[in-house]
Amino acid sequence: MGLRLYNTLTLKVEPFSPANGNTVRMYSCGPTVYNYAHIGNLRTFTFNDTLRRWLRYRGFLLEHVMNITDVEDKIIRKSMELGVPMEQYTRKYEQFFLEDMATMRLEKPERIVRATEHIQEMVDLISTLAQKGFTYESDGSVYYRISKFPSYGKLSHHDFSGIQAGARVDNDEYDKDDARDFVLWKQRKGAEPCWDAPFGAGRPGWHIECSAMAMKYLGDTLDIHTGGVDLAFPHHENEIAQSEAATGKPFARFWLHCEHLHVDMQKMSKSLGNIYTLRELIDMGYSPEALRFVLMSVPYRKKLNFTLDSLKGAQSSIERLRNYKLRLQSGRLSDGLNESISELSRFALHKFEAAMDDDLNTAEALAAVFEYVRETNTLLDQGVFVAGNRAEALQLLARFDQVFAVLEPTMTAGLLDDSSIEALIAERTAAKKAKQFSRADDIRNQLLEAGIILEDTKDGVRWKRK
Ligand code: AMP
Ligand code: ZN
Numbered sequence: 001m002g003l004r005l006y007n008t009l010t011l012k013v014e015p016f017s018p019a020n021g022n023t024v025r026m027y028s029c030g031p032t033v034y035n036y037a038h039i040g041n042l043r044t045f046t047f048n049d050t051l052r053r054w055l056r057y058r059g060f061l062l063e064h065v066m067n068i069t070d071v072e073d074k075i076i077r078k079s080m081e082l083g084v085p086m087e088q089y090t091r092k093y094e095q096f097f098l099e100d101m102a103t104m105r106l107e108k109p110e111r112i113v114r115a116t117e118h119i120q121e122m123v124d125l126i127s128t129l130a131q132k133g134f135t136y137e138s139d140g141s142v143y144y145r146i147s148k149f150p151s152y153g154k155l156s157h158h159d160f161s162g163i164q165a166g167a168r169v170d171n172d173e174y175d176k177d178d179a180r181d182f183v184l185w186k187q188r189k190g191a192e193p194c195w196d197a198p199f200g201a202g203r204p205g206w207h208i209e210c211s212a213m214a215m216k217y218l219g220d221t222l223d224i225h226t227g228g229v230d231l232a233f234p235h236h237e238n239e240i241a242q243s244e245a246a247t248g249k250p251f252a253r254f255w256l257h258c259e260h261l262h263v264d265m266q267k268m269s270k271s272l273g274n275i276y277t278l279r280e281l282i283d284m285g286y287s288p289e290a291l292r293f294v295l296m297s298v299p300y301r302k303k304l305n306f307t308l309d310s311l312k313g314a315q316s317s318i319e320r321l322r323n324y325k326l327r328l329q330s331g332r333l334s335d336g337l338n339e340s341i342s343e344l345s346r347f348a349l350h351k352f353e354a355a356m357d358d359d360l361n362t363a364e365a366l367a368a369v370f371e372y373v374r375e376t377n378t379l380l381d382q383g384v385f386v387a388g389n390r391a392e393a394l395q396l397l398a399r400f401d402q403v404f405a406v407l408e409p410t411m412t413a414g415l416l417d418d419s420s421i422e423a424l425i426a427e428r429t430a431a432k433k434a435k436q437f438s439r440a441d442d443i444r445n446q447l448l449e450a451g452i453i454l455e456d457t458k459d460g461v462r463w464k465r466k
Contacts, residue, residue: 003357008255018223023061027214029227030066033093034075038275040261040268044228047258047300049106053403064109065217100278103288105405121212122204123197126184134245140187149241156233172206207238225252258300289406290314296362326423337388345392348372369400411450
């Protein structure tokens with residue numbers, strides 16, 4: 001049936017393919033770099049990664065842009081409180097964010113772009129909107145006139161026709177009930193960072209950066225725009241109003257929103273103070289791949305209630321898969337090929353792919369893989385799973401891991417459990433047998449970095465912790 005995605009714009013699951021050729025032009029709202037990302041933020045970024053990986057699995061190429069919001073109300077307030085220049089303050093958290101992305105095995109978008117390096121593009125876009133009559137100035141700031149854009153509300157499916165023309169809001173964030181003409185350019189205030197513009201020195205409002213950067217790199221109409229569900233209003237509604245008023249064309253064909261991660265049934269957010277960061281979880285001894293597994297185990301449009309127990313469960317699920325892989329790689333199997341097991345393998349792969357094609361149903365995709373593992377483990381016990389079936393089972397795991405990316409253990413001292421070490425040693429032995437010596441050396445070195453010493457003896461490989 002092909003890939004289908006839920007589109008917030010139409011409230012429907014629709015068949016997806018890029019508008020032009022084979023390349024998907026995609027934009028994701030990135031982090032506001034004023035603090036460490038919490039694992040709620042990471043849920044949304046892991047969803048972006050799942051989408052990226054599945055699009056690539058399906059043979060598409062990607063032109064994916066993510067912004068870094070490095071000028072914004074909270075950033076300015078915090079950096080001024082600390083007396084640190086804004087750039088110095090944001091670069092630090094940007095770096096932490098990029099490190100967290102790498103630790104979580106999140107693929108890097110083709111471009112990661114900073115708001116402060118695109119002020120001119122924002123000024124130009126505001127000037128275009130001004131020429132077309134979509135803006136007005138008040139007290140030195142520039143506002144977007146919502147009443148000029150009749151389809152305002154089409155993404156959040158809210159009727160804004162009754163809102164009072166000329167009422168303004170300067171905050172970057174507000175709710176639907178508070179919708180008013182929003183600010184595009186804020187007049188210079190005190191010692192706040194500011195830039196020159198034809199409409200006076202000041203700084204951009206938050207919403208204009210994504211319109212300007214998305215269209216600069218991806219053209220007027222994107223294939224996919226993503227973000228967390230809280231961004232649909234006002235941020236994405238405002239992006240549509242800005243971009244479509246300027247170009248007269250649809251801004252994005254598909255809008256995808258990731259539901260929130262909750263803790264104790266409440267949204268995880270910095271303002272509620274109920275947050276976990278990736279670093280805290282790692283310090284508690286949990287592996288990044290366990291968090292990845294938890295975040296991916298619930299389809300992105302469902303709320304996910306986070307608990308430490310779910311992380312423990314994920315850890316043991318991953319271990320089950322690693323042990324299974326080890327068993328396939330190193331178990332002694334009789335010769336031959338069992339055709340009914342091959343049929344089972346094809347069926348499992350089909351179920352896995354069909355689930356992912358169905359708006360990235362990661363829960364069902366996982367269920368298909370675990371069912372196969374359970375069934376074939378039994379067949380291995382019974383001795384009916386034979387050598388000829390080994391490759392197809394390993395291939396299923398490899399396909400699964402192209403998207404889930406949890407099978408390789410993280411090489412951090414203290415995080416490698418015995419079965420992961422054994423699995424790596426088995427892989428090294430297999431690589432040596434296949435004369436892939438550089439892969440074998442890589443594994444030895446990776447283990448060494450994680451504090452594991454290997455000793456090749458005539459009875460096989462022994463290992464110990466440093
Ligand atoms: P921010 O750094 O605050 O701009 O947020 C970065 C991304 O995380 C945005 O796409 C938000 O929508 C998303 N986000 C914020 N809180 C949560 C949460 N509790 N669960 C999932 N996503 C979230
Ligand atoms: Zn954005």
